[in-house]
Amino acid sequence: MMRAFFLSLGQLGDSRIAAVFLKSLALTAVLLVALGVGLWFGAENLAAHYVSGDMKTLAGAAAVLVALALGWLLFRTVAIAVMDIFADDVVVAVERKHYPAVLDTARNIPLTRSIGMGLGAAGRAILVNLLMSPVYLTLLITGVGTPIAFILVNGWLLGRDLGDMVAARHLPREAMRGWRATTRGPRFVLGLAVAGLFVVPIVNLLAPVLGAAMATHLFHGRKRS
Secondary structure, three states: OHHHHHHHHHOOOOHHHHHHHHHHHHHHHHHHHHHHHHHHHHHHHHHHHHOOOHHHHHHHHHHHHHHHHHHHHHHHHHHHHHHHHHHHHHHHHHHHHHOHHHHHOOOOOOHHHHHHHHHHHHHHHHHHHHHHHHHHHHHHHHOOHHHHHHHHHHHHHHHHHHHHHHHHHHOOHHHHHHHHHHOHHHHHHHHHHHHHHHOOOOHHHHHHHHHHHHHHHHHHHHHHO
């Protein structure tokens, strides 16, 4: 995993990967800002029916604070969903540099499937974390249990989503389930590593691109071993 991390880190200057980073970061920011604007107008419109005067502005300001909190909580989910759309470019860049022989048999992922994978990743992340929220709340009394549980759960989710980004280029749909079953351990370690990157300020902006690149090294590294 360390080899995958340092190889991925060393390729961040690749123009194709840098372009994906900028595009995915911009789209993630647009979606999170849209969430904030939507909450602002929604809160003001609701307040207009039940309160008057400065309370409408106060409701809008409260909505922005909620949006900021949701943005922080949902950044990983939105960023990985967006990354799914552009992941092919990162995977191709890594394969072209480190595993050129596989390019002859790789298949390009249609945009519709990329969007579907991104929406599926976002849906799983939101649903699983909502289901786990009582556990997170219960573990608050331990002081450290909640962040540990959150990283473990999201490491599992990330391992699946990042692995699928690469495997979809090289495996038929019917083979994906079997591949997931035989790579649970390595994908979980990958997911934990990337989940850890998401909690580090500034580095978390690079986490989606690094995760896609690391997943590429994991996939092809296992095939070589």
